[in-house]
Amino acid sequence: MKIYAEMALTPTGWQNSLLVQVGDDGKIAQVESDVSPERAGEASRRVEILLPAPVNLHSHAFQRAMAGMSEKRGPEPLDTFWTWRQIMYRFLDILSPDDIEAITAFVQMEMLEAGYACNAEFHYVHHQPDGTPYDNLAELSERVVAAAEQSGIGLTLLPVLYQYGGCDQRPLGAGQIRFGNDYERFARLHEGASKAVARLGASRSEGDSLMGVAPHSLRAVSPEALSACVSLAGARPLHMHLAEQVKEVEEVEAAYGKRPVDWLLDHHDVKPNWCLIHCTQMTDRETDALAATGAVAGLCPITESSLGDGIFNGVRYLEKGGKLGLGSDSNIRISLSEELRTLEYSQRLRDRCRASVATADRSTGRVLYDAALTGGAQAAGRMAGAIACGHYADLLALDASSPMLDGCKGDDILDGWIFAGDDRLITDVWSAGRHLVIDGKHSRGEEIRRRYREVMRRLRQEF
Structure with a gap:
């Protein structure tokens, strides 16, 4: 061709x-x-x-189906990320494997029409609504792969380990039990998902369908399990939510004595195959330290705006040589141009400036697009991002x-x-x-x- x-x-x-x-x-x-x-x-x-077409480096495909359903005020005096999460848990109770496959194929089709060529799917719905595993542990991972076969999109599948309801290692609540695994069962699930990705890969060229690992967050996995996930990943992509919400930062600091970014960098050799999602709650010092690792900051500006997460320290991060990429996360909107625009406008609103990331030789759009190409390909482990x-x-x-x-x-x-x-x-x-x-x-x-x-x-x- x-x-x-x-x-x-x-x-x-x-x-x-x-x-x-x-x-x-x-x-x-x-x-x-x-x-x-x-x-x-x-x-x-x-x-x-x-x-070049970029990678969508962070998606929870099933959440596309609840877009627009969470815009009413709930019983709490202030609607937040945490009240939105309760709506998401209730929605999960009614999703079947067929539903998840159909929704995922639709999301991937929308990603392609929006200009993304590959989907890095942060996949954490694993079990039946009551928490009982399917006879095939990797049933829902296989549904994500089946959707990619139908849509034709490139795929990096990131099965998620989700153990606990918080840093105190409390049991998962009713809405979370579809996610839950101990590490041993997760390793078996990951093996099954890897076989499904390999079957998809057999009909494609090597590297077009890949596996990674996703310990959900410092709140949801134990330090020991995080270390096991790092070993399981090896040189493959490793993605994790980090420092998204103020409440999350406070909980990690109370439990571990350090803020999330500080704790992670103190305890792990964070490398370029890591992708840390959101990072909207970082100090300047943490921003500099994360940029120096060569890891990718996975930003989802539309979702971060929708959920009131906060604003990523983008200007400083790029000035320090940090790498970033874009994802659609909750998939409330799937629009590559809007993700890029929202990222830039968030910086302008915070700093009361214009053309916040432009340089002497590259415009705002060029800086953002170059970053999304490079960071997305790196986060997905995909040889892409350039003609x-x-x-x-x-x-x-x-x-x-x-x-x-x-x-x-x-x-x-x-x-x-x-x-x-x-x-x-x-x-x-x-x-x-x-x-x-x-x-x-x-x-x-x-x-x-x-x-x-x-x-x-x-x-x-x-x-």
């Missing part, structure tokens, strides 16, 4: 008249710039603007004829898309060379949407 782009963002900057050849393994085999229109005639697809030989052909195309992009060149393209447009400007998306979004629509969208509607009609009645 060959793709011809009038303009494209490459590792050496913006180039014109680019011809990209994709091999049978889904990786970019050849890149040529300044290709004549005559030679471009042999391309399989001609687009106006071609970009370069040997990288997966994870690509997206934008409509240059849009009024928001008409006449734009270079970084102005990214700024126009992110700050003046939205994801409707995306015309095409490829994941490992699979051309899944054409003219803005997923190739199997009708089927996936129909199944999702059927599930949602029943869930809304039951909920």
Whole structure:
């Protein structure tokens, strides 16, 4: 397959008249710039603007189905993350394996239409509603894999270890029991999930479907189990929630004598294969220390805004050389451009400034997009994030004829898309060379949407 782009963002900057050849393994085999229109005639697809497509590095797919259901004031005088969580637990009680598969396929389809080429799924619903394991421990992990087979998205599956209801190691409550495992059972579940990912990988090229490990948080796993997860992960992706909420920070500090980031960095050799999610409650010193590890900060600005988490210390973190990527977490909205825009606007609101992360040679949109590409690929363990030989052909195309992009060149393209447009400007998306979004629509969208509607009609009645 060959793709011809009038303009494209490459590792050496913006180039014109680019011809990209994709091999049978889904990786970019050849890149040529300044290709004549005559030679471009042999391309399989001609687009106006071609970009690398990033990874969505953090998602709880099932939560997409409860989007919009938690905007009423509850019995508490102040609605918070913790009251939202109770709604989520009640919603979980009515989800079947078929429901989870249908919802996950729908979410992945939306991710692709929004410009993401790979989904790193932080998957923590493992058991039946009463906490009883399925006969197949990895049943629900297999449903996530089945959804990826249907949607075609790249997948890094991150089964989650969730042991306790807090740092005091209290038992899981009624809403959490679908998540719970001791480490031994989790290791067996992880093995089963790995087999499912391997089966998906057998129909794809090596590295397109990967496994990682996700100890949920310092609140939900013991220090000993966290160490075991680090060993299980090895060099593979290891993701964990960290320092998301003030109450969480206070609980960890009371139990362990240190704030979450400080405790983690004191007790573990945090490496580039780690991805720490949210980190919205960090001091300047913690920000500097985390940036120095080379790990990725996994940011989910729309969800962090929705849940009132707080604002990530993004300006300082990037100035210190920190790596970050983007995820959609609760999936209340799935929009790549909006995640990028919300991240930047949060910094502006806090600091009362503009163009907070721009540099002398790169615009705001360019800095943010470059960071999302690099950090997302690193967090997923995926050879992607660049239009370069040997990288997966994870690509997206934008409509240059849009009024928001008409006449734009270079970084102005990214700024126009992110700050003046939205994801409707995306015309095409490829994941490992699979051309899944054409003219803005997923190739199997009708089927996936129909199944999702059927599930949602029943869930809304039951909920």
